[in-house]
Amino acid sequence: MSRRTARQARVRAGFFLAAALASILGLGGCISLPQTEALRAKPPAGLPLRVELTEVPFHSQDLEFLCGPAALATVISAAGVPATIESIAPLVYLPGREGSLQAEMLGATRRSGLVAYTLAPQLEAVLQEVAAGTPVVVLVNLTLSPIWLFPVWHYAVVVGYDLERERIVARSGPIKREDISFGLFEFLWQDSDHWSMVALPPGRVPATAREPEFAAAVAALEQAGRQAEARESYRALLARWPDNLVGLIGLGNVEYTLKDMAAAERAFRRASEAQPQSAIAFNNLAHVLALLGRLADAESAARTAVALGGPTLPEARKTLEAILASPAKP
Amino acid sequence: MSTSFFRLISRLLIVCLIGLPFQVNAGMIGTDSVVSAAQAQVARNAVASFISRTDVAGQLQALGLTPESAKERVAALTDAEVAKLAGQIDSLPAGAKSSTGWAVLLLVLLGILIYWSVKK
Numbered sequence: 001m002s003r004r005t006a007r008q009a010r011v012r013a014g015f016f017l018a019a020a021l022a023s024i025l026g027l028g029g030c031i032s033l034p035q036t037e038a039l040r041a042k043p044p045a046g047l048p049l050r051v052e053l054t055e056v057p058f059h060s061q062d063l064e065f066l067c068g069p070a071a072l073a074t075v076i077s078a079a080g081v082p083a084t085i086e087s088i089a090p091l092v093y094l095p096g097r098e099g100s101l102q103a104e105m106l107g108a109t110r111r112s113g114l115v116a117y118t119l120a121p122q123l124e125a126v127l128q129e130v131a132a133g134t135p136v137v138v139l140v141n142l143t144l145s146p147i148w149l150f151p152v153w154h155y156a157v158v159v160g161y162d163l164e165r166e167r168i169v170a171r172s173g174p175i176k177r178e179d180i181s182f183g184l185f186e187f188l189w190q191d192s193d194h195w196s197m198v199a200l201p202p203g204r205v206p207a208t209a210r211e212p213e214f215a216a217a218v219a220a221l222e223q224a225g226r227q228a229e230a231r232e233s234y235r236a237l238l239a240r241w242p243d244n245l246v247g248l249i250g251l252g253n254v255e256y257t258l259k260d261m262a263a264a265e266r267a268f269r270r271a272s273e274a275q276p277q278s279a280i281a282f283n284n285l286a287h288v289l290a291l292l293g294r295l296a297d298a299e300s301a302a303r304t305a306v307a308l309g310g311p312t313l314p315e316a317r318k319t320l321e322a323i324l325a326s327p328a329k330p
Numbered sequence: 331m332s333t334s335f336f337r338l339i340s341r342l343l344i345v346c347l348i349g350l351p352f353q354v355n356a357g358m359i360g361t362d363s364v365v366s367a368a369q370a371q372v373a374r375n376a377v378a379s380f381i382s383r384t385d386v387a388g389q390l391q392a393l394g395l396t397p398e399s400a401k402e403r404v405a406a407l408t409d410a411e412v413a414k415l416a417g418q419i420d421s422l423p424a425g426a427k428s429s430t431g432w433a434v435l436l437l438v439l440l441g442i443l444i445y446w447s448v449k450k
Contacts, residue, residue, distance in 0.1 A: 065426045091403065096393025099424025103415055107406030139425055155425040192423060216408070219361045224406040250361040280359045287357045312359055319357050 035123040035194075036166070036182040043163055044124050048131050052160030052169055053078075056135045058176045059085050067173055068092050068100025071137045071155035074171050075199040076112050078135050083112060099153060102139060102195060110224035114199040115233050117206050117217045121194030123186060125208045127161050132207035134198045135159045138170075141191035151191065158196075202232035205240055215246035227254050243274040245281075252284055264288045272301070279308035283316045290323050298323050362409065379409050382416045389419045 056078045061070035069089040076083040091108035092100045109116035119125045119136065126136045135157050142152040156178065160169035168185045172178040189195075198206055205214065218237055222230035234251040237244055252267035268285035275281055282305035289298035302323050305316035383404050390400035404412065415422065 068425050071425075090399065094390065094393050094395070094419075094424060097419070097424040097426075099426030101415070101419070101422055101424055103407055103411040103422075104403060105425075106411065107403055111402075111406045139423060141423075151423065153423040153425040216365050219365045220408045222361055223408065246361060246364045249359075249364045253358065253361050256358060278364075280364055284358050312363060315357070315359055322357060 033183050033186045036186050039123060039182060047127060047163065049164055050162045051131050053130065053133060053135055056159045056171065058171055061173045065098045066093065067155045068105060071157050072105060072108055074157045075135050075137055076109065076114060079114050079199045079201045081112050081114060105137065105197060109199045110221050110226060113226050113229045114201060115217050115221050117198050117200055117214060119196045119198065119208060120210065123182065126158055126196055128207045129198055130158055130161060134206065137197050138189060139192035139195045140188040142188060202229035203236045205236050211241050211244060215244050219246055219250050222250055222254055227257050230254050245271065245275050245278055248274060249280055249284065256288060261288055261292055265292065277308065279305045279310045279312050279316055282308065283312060283319050286319050286323060290326065295323060295326065382412050386412050386415050393419065
């Protein structure tokens, strides 16, 4: 326990030093913090002044190097999937780098059955997600040196903010409630190009969702093999953006993989109606119809797919040939 | 147990290993082609993707993962993420520190800064 206290004291001392240095440099006019300035000049409308997600669990990082697993365990268990540092570390920690890579933070989230969504590089987006009840993983560089000299990368989880006092509250390493200013946070955050991510339960659309990015995030969950979870999130995506092609095709592919051919047919038919220029929609529809034994419909869909051409033309031709070659039903 | 039993198991395993990566049947076009078209990337090349995945899995093994673990972890990444990792695993940010050390580092840097400004 005393070791923990000592470490907390060291972290606090570090943040204090960082703040002191930042203010020295700031006085010299070397630092510009455009996002903090923008929030100060024009606070986002509709955002609550003060939010703190006190119910977000705290996974204290008691071992060096494990801030990635600690941050992930925090957001994954907050999303309702049981997780500990010990269970997450094998999915994300890289011994040879003594740390965790950003891409693998996303991959490990998917392997836990959650959608890994990277936020727009804006402090405002982080605050909006927190206001919507979602804790946000951020990557910061704790050194104040030029980035190429001594980067010390660290993951923390933002769980609260105060617009009036301009403060961020985060679960960070061994500290349950790190309280730092917007300015210092933005300064430490800028070296990662303002990188942040959320872990979303299936069926949940993030508060700051952008259509193509969220669709790609759900498709990545499907590709990682979590079909049932991806199906729920595709449905949520389509409820928000009914004509999204990735969502329409993805839903059909998931239903197909889960062997619900009637649902797959509905999805691909809807795709071919909403996006009549999509050869992929017609190709996959043809394939499902052929499996259902409706060869005449299948052939017509396959001919449309071939006529539409595009980069998937070879697959469409193969589908048509296979359908023409299959014996007609009695 | 008889060798024929092991032979059967081996054959089953081989079939599984070859068959597993293809989740969507031949004839179906996967969601990833729609995503890459939407992101205006070059047409996804299955062979190139396979090679960079093998490459990244090998690098992960060199950094201390078991072959199975490396393969599973690469499988959870998108093609774009794999492409970014390929050849850059040693230089991309790896979040790590809890606390120890970096406060000291800051002190050293502060010292350098003061030394530099005094000297100037």
